[in-house]
Amino acid sequence: MARVMGYRGGYTPQDRRRIESEMFEGKLMGIIATTALELGVDIGSLDAVLTVGFPYTIANLRQQSGRAGRRNKDSLSVLIGDCFPSDQYYMNNPDEIFTKPNCELQVDLQNMLVLEGHVQCAAYEMPIRPDEDAIYFRKNLAEVAEERLVKDGLGFYHCSERYRPTPSKLVAIRDTEEDHFAIIDISHGKNIVLEELEASRAFFTLYDGGIFLHQGNTYLVKEFLPERKIAKVELVKVDWTTQQRDYTDIDPIETEAIRRIPNSLSRAFFGAIKIQQNVFGFFKLDKKRRILDAIQVDNPPIILYSKGMWLDVPKIALEILVQKRLNIAGAIHAAEHAVLSLMPNFVISMPGDVRTECKAGTKEFAQKETSRKRPARLTFYDAKGGASGSGISTKAFEFIDLLLKQALRRIEGCHCYEGCVECVASENCKHANEVMSKAGSEVILKSFAGFGN
Incomplete structure (x- = not known):
């Protein structure tokens, strides 16, 4: 099991890079991952992919399956269906996995949480003129530019100071969730961040006396401090886990x-x-x-x-x-x-x-x-x-x-x-x-x- 590791977006960047590198170099036999490993990460060529439960779309499944067999090598992709209707539909109609077209992706440009970050990044690379650039950002670009960007004497709009010097570092590409909670290992006097949890998960995963799992190890939650957005945990050896009520x-x-x-x-x-x-x-x-x-x-x-x-x-x-x-x-x-x-x-x-x-x-x-x-x-x-x-x-x-x-x-x-x-x-x-x-x-x-x- 030492050559099999977990992987999710909440791990620290250092841990994610280390796991990716070890997989690329062949030091690991396998990774148990969330969709964080679905795209955008180079872990080399894999021999097999096991997808447990049908992902949200055909495109997700194909992207996950495509992790194996690169560089003209033979590979294996296995879908293990769950009991849910979407899973059972494809269990009964497997041909559609290969023939069904990918669904169209639509971006809601009316959503300010999505729109502003992209407009700020665009204005940083090249000044924006709403009357000309509305073709890319739709009709509410003028309103966003007036309220969120900086206008110069020639009528061009530039990135706001609060996004500088590098706006792309301030714009999340995975989701629109702002708050994350740090899981801090205090075992033996240490203070090491194990990973981060999204706010929507943290309150139901972290509680005093609960067990938190990380890379197959069990940690006891010693103190949960929501106002500081941290949880202090300690490595323990127990043969039980916990489920919140x-x-x-x-x-x-x-x-x-x-x-x-x-x-x-x-x-x-x-x-x-x-x-x-x-x-x-x-x-x-x-x-x-x-x-x-x-x-x-x-x-x-x-x-x-x-x-x-x-x-x-x-x-x-x-x-x-x-x-x-x-x-x-x-x-x-x-x-x-x-x-x-x-x-x-x-x-x-x-x-x-x-x-x-x-x-x-x-x-x-x-x-x-x-x-x-x-x-x-x-x-x-x-x-x-x-x-x-x-x-x-x-x-x-x-x-x-x-x-x-x-x-x-x-x-x-x-x-x-x-x-x-x-x-x-x-x-x-x-x-x-x-x-x-x-x-x-x-x-x-x-x-x-x-x-x-």
């Missing part, structure tokens, strides 16, 4: 835009979202994932802000759900999943880019009534981009009526009884689709569409 509360705090749903009295809202993440404990698990112990922790809640959209469930739908004895929380949860699964049809996004408040059975089925009171509503928010959001939910908000209609058609057209990954269940649900009502989601979506039930 958590819940997330999502609440809109400011309305910035409203859209009327055609043929309905319902409205969709867009604006600022407050995300409160609570890790209240964790399970100790053995190697077979059996629970050895349940630990309670007293961590303060983590509060974040983003952008998102929400829809209040019509009163008539709530009355029908009560009349039919359908679980309201399960109906909302299922409807949210159905809408989320269709967002890639309208805006380029990856699973997890937009999230919702998944319902936990421990809360929804508890005998004691929860102290948190909020309206019955569907809520979606950007997981990346900080308080400004990533822009994905902004774009999805423009198509909310079509999203609702497609979600309803998908549910009505699915022949399952209780809900499956083809309609309302999600493989990304952190509570394993425990609180779910397919029939209830149909009631809610019909009410948004103005249909009777």
Whole structure:
């Protein structure tokens, strides 16, 4: 195992370069990697690639497979299908892996998080004239230039001082997430950064007393300091791991835009979202994932802000759900999943880019009534981009009526009884689709569409 290593974007640049070099030189037999190794990195010619689970697109799969067999050498590429619909589709139709064209890539140039960085880099290389260069950056270039660039006496716009001297170093090419958390190894008096974690993962991976895995080694989280964006860990030898117990509360705090749903009295809202993440404990698990112990922790809640959209469930739908004895929380949860699964049809996004408040059975089925009171509503928010959001939910908000209609058609057209990954269940649900009502989601979506039930 010493000749097999892990690889992900959160590793330090020094560690990534070392792993790449050792693979290139043949010192390693293999690498277990995320998509960070998919392109843009030269690790030489590989003999075989094993892809576990179908990636998001055919292009991703071909890029990963293309890692092997370079320099005219024979190679092997193996796709190990998972249980999800996209995997099983290609398991049953393998010819399409070779014949299906790559999907078209669209860049949302209305998203300021994407646009400004590229405009600043372009203006650094060559001054911009909005009337001439709008062909490359679309109609809102003039507005961006006026607000974000520096204008000279001849009418040319130059890179802002805050991006100098090298703007390309300040523009992330992988995603729009600003915050990262450093994992610091303090074993034996050391203070070495092992890797970095994205904010969207850190709060559910790092907690006092938890186990953090790095390159096959187990580290005990001694101290998590979210305000400093660091976690201190110590190397330990244990035969157990941990799994956090958590819940997330999502609440809109400011309305910035409203859209009327055609043929309905319902409205969709867009604006600022407050995300409160609570890790209240964790399970100790053995190697077979059996629970050895349940630990309670007293961590303060983590509060974040983003952008998102929400829809209040019509009163008539709530009355029908009560009349039919359908679980309201399960109906909302299922409807949210159905809408989320269709967002890639309208805006380029990856699973997890937009999230919702998944319902936990421990809360929804508890005998004691929860102290948190909020309206019955569907809520979606950007997981990346900080308080400004990533822009994905902004774009999805423009198509909310079509999203609702497609979600309803998908549910009505699915022949399952209780809900499956083809309609309302999600493989990304952190509570394993425990609180779910397919029939209830149909009631809610019909009410948004103005249909009777």
